[in-house]
Amino acid sequence: MEEDRALVAFAALSQETRLRIVRLLVQAGPDGMAAGSIGEVIGATTSRLSFHLTHLEHAGLVQSRRDGRFIIYSAVYPAFTGLIQFLLHDCCQGHPEICAPALDASPCFPSKERENV
Amino acid sequence: MEEDRALVAFAALSQETRLRIVRLLVQAGPDGMAAGSIGEVIGATTSRLSFHLTHLEHAGLVQSRRDGRFIIYSAVYPAFTGLIQFLLHDCCQGHPEICAPALDASPCFPSKERENV
DNA sequence: TCAACCTCTCAACGATTATTGATACAATGA
């Protein structure tokens, strides 16, 4: 990931409504959710929701597909992992123990050290 | 990490100068760098650099300590891992294979699947 | 075709943010 895209992504995530949408879609999994369902959970007017979904799509963090009269939005997982890699590029001067342990709590980011525990 | 802190952190990372500072300090390791050295690498005027360093410190992403007439800034690694956990909380409906593989490129985030390759 | 539904686009306002230059503060060595 290049710097420009990372900046756009972080800007997209720095807004309350958008951050909630993203977390909701990350939890929803690859199947995603219809725009209307997202709006109900988030509690946003249609125009506001649409504005932020478009923003997130331009940032490359979510994608959309039409399903009948619904538009289904879903998280673009590689965008998030790319963002994390960009942020922590060449981190800790090669000492993973500095930044890795705190990630263990997530089932998605097991670290080698924890597997023997 | 709660939502408010995450929003502040993402906002801090969505600015070019600050993102460069953060990546520089992440690479620099726990020892950190003097403000002046950061400014030389980043290419920022003293007032701008100071403004952004203060911003990052308030966001909890970097910390400072005085060493003689220098002020040394360093990355707060737990803040980054906490941010990642918050963002990907309950991700992928429990299927790590969806979001974890892309992290393998970083020495800090090995995934179980790759270890046998 | 028609009505109902879902979603998007647009313009305007208010609020927030980045940048700059000047100035002030703190620590060091002579």
Place this chain on the structure above:
DNA sequence: TCATTGTATCAATAATCGTTGAGAGGTTGA
């Protein structure tokens, strides 16, 4: 104490961003 170096603060300007409401474009089932 004095000059030098490193860093922070302040005020003003320009630019960017979020919210809102009205209106329009597609899609569906009858």
